[in-house]
Amino acid sequence: MYKLYLRSLISVLFLLGFSLNANAEFKVGFVYVGPTGDHGWTYQHHEGRNAVEALGIKTTYVESVPEGADAERVIRQLAQSGHDLIFTTSFGYMDPTNKVAKDFPNVKFEHATGYKREHSNVSTYSARFYEGRTLLGHMAGKMTKTNTIGYIASFPIPEVIRGINAMTLAAQKVNPDIKTKIVWVFTWYDPGKESEAAQALIDQGADIIMQHTDSTAPVQVAEKAGVWSFGQASDMQRFAPKSILTSIIDDWAPYYVERSIAARDGTWKQQDTWHGLKEGMVAMAPYNSAMGSDLVKEVEQLQKDLASGKAHSFTGPIYDQKGNVLVAEGAVADDGMLAGMNVYVKGVEGDIPQ
Amino acid sequence: MSFDLNFIGILIGAIMASSVPLILAASGELITERSGVLNLGVEGMMIIGAISGFALMVVTDNLFFAVVGSMLSGLIISLIFGLLTQSLLTNHVATGLALTIFGIGMSAMIGKNFVGIPGKEFPLLFLNLKESIPFLGPIFFGHSIILYFAFGLPFLTNYFLKKTKTGLIIRAVGDSPTSASNQGINVTLVRYSCILYGGAMCGLAGAYLSLIYTPQWIENMTGGRGWIALALVVFATWSPIKVLIGALIFGGITILQLHMQAVGLRIPVQLLSALPYIMTIIVLVVISRDSRKIKLNTPTSLGQIFYKEK
Numbered sequence: 230m231y232k233l234y235l236r237s238l239i240s241v242l243f244l245l246g247f248s249l250n251a252n253a254e255f256k257v258g259f260v261y262v263g264p265t266g267d268h269g270w271t272y273q274h275h276e277g278r279n280a281v282e283a284l285g286i287k288t289t290y291v292e293s294v295p296e297g298a299d300a301e302r303v304i305r306q307l308a309q310s311g312h313d314l315i316f317t318t319s320f321g322y323m324d325p326t327n328k329v330a331k332d333f334p335n336v337k338f339e340h341a342t343g344y345k346r347e348h349s350n351v352s353t354y355s356a357r358f359y360e361g362r363t364l365l366g367h368m369a370g371k372m373t374k375t376n377t378i379g380y381i382a383s384f385p386i387p388e389v390i391r392g393i394n395a396m397t398l399a400a401q402k403v404n405p406d407i408k409t410k411i412v413w414v415f416t417w418y419d420p421g422k423e424s425e426a427a428q429a430l431i432d433q434g435a436d437i438i439m440q441h442t443d444s445t446a447p448v449q450v451a452e453k454a455g456v457w458s459f460g461q462a463s464d465m466q467r468f469a470p471k472s473i474l475t476s477i478i479d480d481w482a483p484y485y486v487e488r489s490i491a492a493r494d495g496t497w498k499q500q501d502t503w504h505g506l507k508e509g510m511v512a513m514a515p516y517n518s519a520m521g522s523d524l525v526k527e528v529e530q531l532q533k534d535l536a537s538g539k540a541h542s543f544t545g546p547i548y549d550q551k552g553n554v555l556v557a558e559g560a561v562a563d564d565g566m567l568a569g570m571n572v573y574v575k576g577v578e579g580d581i582p583q
Numbered sequence: 584m585s586f587d588l589n590f591i592g593i594l595i596g597a598i599m600a601s602s603v604p605l606i607l608a609a610s611g612e613l614i615t616e617r618s619g620v621l622n623l624g625v626e627g628m629m630i631i632g633a634i635s636g637f638a639l640m641v642v643t644d645n646l647f648f649a650v651v652g653s654m655l656s657g658l659i660i661s662l663i664f665g666l667l668t669q670s671l672l673t674n675h676v677a678t679g680l681a682l683t684i685f686g687i688g689m690s691a692m693i694g695k696n697f698v699g700i701p702g703k704e705f706p707l708l709f710l711n712l713k714e715s716i717p718f719l720g721p722i723f724f725g726h727s728i729i730l731y732f733a734f735g736l737p738f739l740t741n742y743f744l745k746k747t748k749t750g751l752i753i754r755a756v757g758d759s760p761t762s763a764s765n766q767g768i769n770v771t772l773v774r775y776s777c778i779l780y781g782g783a784m785c786g787l788a789g790a791y792l793s794l795i796y797t798p799q800w801i802e803n804m805t806g807g808r809g810w811i812a813l814a815l816v817v818f819a820t821w822s823p824i825k826v827l828i829g830a831l832i833f834g835g836i837t838i839l840q841l842h843m844q845a846v847g848l849r850i851p852v853q854l855l856s857a858l859p860y861i862m863t864i865i866v867l868v869v870i871s872r873d874s875r876k877i878k879l880n881t882p883t884s885l886g887q888i889f890y891k892e893k
Binding site: 266268293410413419420422425430432445446468582583 | 701801806846
């Protein structure tokens with residue numbers, strides 16, 4: 230009999246030791262909305278995680294977590310299993326992240342692209358992707374022959390609308406006749422649907438394809454159809470070598486490394502980060518020489534000006550679709566307005582789905 | 584919207600291409616269900632077909648092997664379902680669901696090494712005719728051989744079920760396995776064959792996605808098409824021709840709604856996104872009103888476990 234006691238005692242001690250050990254080690258968790266192999270959004274977050282791992286910090290990740298109830302369960306699971314810092318890397322994780330953060334005050338949370346920081350252990354961070362979109366708009370306006378830009382949009386949230394507006398404003402500046410056609414696919418990641426949307430836009434006369442979704446399907450459709458396209462979130466050049474003019478690259482690695490070290494060393498504080506071309510959180514892939522060296526030079530200059538603050542993506546005068554002034558002449562949109570943007574600027578066709 | 588005739592032809596061609604995986608998977612599942620077996624693992628078998636087809640294409644650099652291999656892998660995974668439901672007499676619904684979950688996980692695991700590899704050009708037939716004949720050219724020509732096969736398949740299936748002895752045997756097994764068994768038919772063997780055939784067709788449907796439609800491997804790339812194929816079989820009341828009609832309507836409205844958005848029609852986008860599902864159900868319900876025919880077509884023993892008493 231005493232053997233049984235001994236055995237259970239040993240196992241209890243073992244478990245205790247194990248859990249203590251697990252608690253003692255600093256661990257970082259990541260929640261991804263897509264698979265790490267999407268070669269877009271999630272792929273770049275995973276690259277950031279790899280940079281943290283390279284420091285010798287232990288990390289865990291969960292891929293393809295749907296936004297909604299599943300997300301809360303996954304985040305809670307990570308918090309419960311001894312992770313000290315958790316990055317939740319999609320807009321739809323905003324409420325789940327805050328909900329779990331309330332129950333785990335000792336765990337730090339970092340939510341990407343959101344705006345809710347309801348508890349002191351939640352930080353938010355995002356990149357000024359719209360600066361990249363301004364560059365794309367400039368190129369699109371110069372390169373289009375049909376004056377029609379096709380835009381595959383995911384969900385009607387400020388981040389996406391901001392991108393559409395920034396692109397359209399920049400394109401209008403170099404080509405006043407430009408039209409932006411938008412197709413909403415209501416998914417971040419569905420290669421079949423994304424390629425059907427790209428094809429529909431091309432059939433409707435678009436000769437530039439731009440996407441705010443995460444798979445490489447649209448650029449491949451563009452390559453096949455012989456129209457121009459832009460990569461999203463990571464360098465997609467090898468999927469459409471002729472068609473891609475450049476890609477907007479999200480570089481999360483420096484931020485992830487900095488925040489992980491801060492959390493480990495106890496210097497982590499709540500903050501709201503919004504970095505762009507200047508800090509390098511948004512970067513541009515090499516420009517396709519097919520657009521001519523003059524245009525490449527122009528765009529490189531614009532990129533420098535955006536980074537230095539000499540140029541701004543949303544410089545007045547800016548009007549909404551009905552002609553009301555959004556930003557007065559000579560002024561630039563402030564971050565508050567950008568963060569909550571929910572109207573199209575003049576020149577965009579259609580309505581925002583409500 | 585531009586309304587020139589050639590453009591409409593191109594549009595119809597695109598609609599046909601998008602309905603191919605649904606036609607293939609639903610035709611296969613139809614035979615399986617006609618023999619009285621309900622296999623809910625369509626999505627799982629499709630995704631396994633998609634990854635095996637793509638992986639074989641990368642490894643062997645031969646599209647023929649890739650296509651045949653995808654059918655074989657669909658067949659093998661359906662064999663697991665057969666063993667469980669026919670030999671070990673497990674519940675059809677639970678086993679089928681498990682098969683889907685297994686397929687999605689397994690394909691993601693195999694697929695890890697194949698992510699981000701660009702696909703190979705799949706040969707399209709009669710490309711010159713597609714260009715030279717306006718309107719009819721883009722409808723009838725310039726497609727892959729699998730598309731032509733898919734569009735012939737419902738008619739073949741219809742003929743097979745109605746006019747051949749084997750078809751009659753399958754229907755008999757699906758309607759009353761006990762009577763069929765008493766007539767000396769090996770019910771288990773017939774059902775095994777139908778399950779394997781269904782698996783092979785689902786595998787082919789998956790390969791169509793990863794080799795032709797969006798030529799690359801992407802996790803979860805079937806995106807629920809297996810479930811739509813399953814629903815089509817039921818709403819088409821087990822009639823192969825109606826499966827074809829349903830698949831075309833679904834594919835058609837999916838693509839049309841994207842075009843309507845691109846044109847900028849002021850219809851709520853959410854409604855447009857739901858339209859393919861709504862319309863397919865309405866049309867199929869309307870064309871399948873005849874309750875006598877439904878009774879005739881429905882495999883009475885669907886999903887029921889059969890075993891021969893010794």
